[in-house]
Amino acid sequence: MKNNFEIVNEIHSSGDVIRWLDAADGLDFIQKCKEKMQSMCSIKKGDNVLDVGCGLGQEVEKFAGLVGTNGQVIGVDLSAEVIAEARVRLSDKGLPVEFLTGSADKLNFPDNRFDLVRAERVLEYMSDPLGMVSEMVRVTRPGGEVLIFDFDYSGTVIDTSMTELAGKVNSLMEQSVPNPRAGGSIFRHFRNADLIDIQVEPQMFPVSYFVYKAMVDGGMKVGLRTGVISQLEYDKWWKELEGANQRGCFFAVFSGLIVKGIKMADTN
Numbered sequence: 001m002k003n004n005f006e007i008v009n010e011i012h013s014s015g016d017v018i019r020w021l022d023a024a025d026g027l028d029f030i031q032k033c034k035e036k037m038q039s040m041c042s043i044k045k046g047d048n049v050l051d052v053g054c055g056l057g058q059e060v061e062k063f064a065g066l067v068g069t070n071g072q073v074i075g076v077d078l079s080a081e082v083i084a085e086a087r088v089r090l091s092d093k094g095l096p097v098e099f100l101t102g103s104a105d106k107l108n109f110p111d112n113r114f115d116l117v118r119a120e121r122v123l124e125y126m127s128d129p130l131g132m133v134s135e136m137v138r139v140t141r142p143g144g145e146v147l148i149f150d151f152d153y154s155g156t157v158i159d160t161s162m163t164e165l166a167g168k169v170n171s172l173m174e175q176s177v178p179n180p181r182a183g184g185s186i187f188r189h190f191r192n193a194d195l196i197d198i199q200v201e202p203q204m205f206p207v208s209y210f211v212y213k214a215m216v217d218g219g220m221k222v223g224l225r226t227g228v229i230s231q232l233e234y235d236k237w238w239k240e241l242e243g244a245n246q247r248g249c250f251f252a253v254f255s256g257l258i259v260k261g262i263k264m265a266d267t268n
């Protein structure tokens, strides 16, 4: 059976997970988000870090450079294909890293194992987001940090004259992932998981026409098949936005939240 991410990936692209992950990692706004996330961690030499839903391991590699040879960075991902590729990419770099397959909501580690546990663009694929956050907190040591970024599709901005159709398009986009309002729910999950000193950094990313189309078109095609939008509406939508792009007037923004919390020290 396919996992949520693989189903979404089929919607967003041709089904080539590795190519899609590389393309996403190459986007400017994704890199800015990664830099912001890293700047919020108090990582130091010797630390143990877990990257949940690590994809191809780009962040695992960066964090390995920060923890040094006495530390360790482990990447976990549900996809065996993605983990195999991450292992190949980092195999001859001599870094203190390990890649394991596993699910974010059932982490195969003892309690209190890591100084930092992070996850980026993974919560949106989870049907049980609190389950994932609880697991991330469980494996973090008291005083350690939990850091999550995710999009919130309800905050998508698109400048168009077709306001009624925009409502349908945004709603189709929301239906393309299991947990489209993941970003806005992180604070609540952190509170419910008893994290303290919660720091929230809202992010807004203006995106190009091509990035917008890559993210939205799959959901619209599903809408076409299910009769939510007509072929006429589909054609009108892209014609107007393409025209705006040619005139240099296309404007869209994706929104998300970076949230960091600290696991309370054991008072017993």
Ligand SMILES: C[S@@+](CC[C@H](N)C(=O)[O-])C[C@H]1O[C@@H](n2cnc3c(N)ncnc32)[C@H](O)[C@@H]1O
Residues within 6 Å of the ligand: 003, 004, 005, 021, 025, 052, 053, 054, 055, 056, 058, 059, 076, 077, 078, 079, 082, 102, 103, 104, 105, 119, 120, 121, 122, 125, 126
């Ligand atoms: C959008 S990608 C982000 C990858 C990586 N965090 C990055 O920043 O490049 C989402 C990743 O989450 C993984 N994923 C989806 N569901 C998961 C789950 N239940 N447990 C662990 N990983 C999962 C996917 O296989 C994919 O690699």
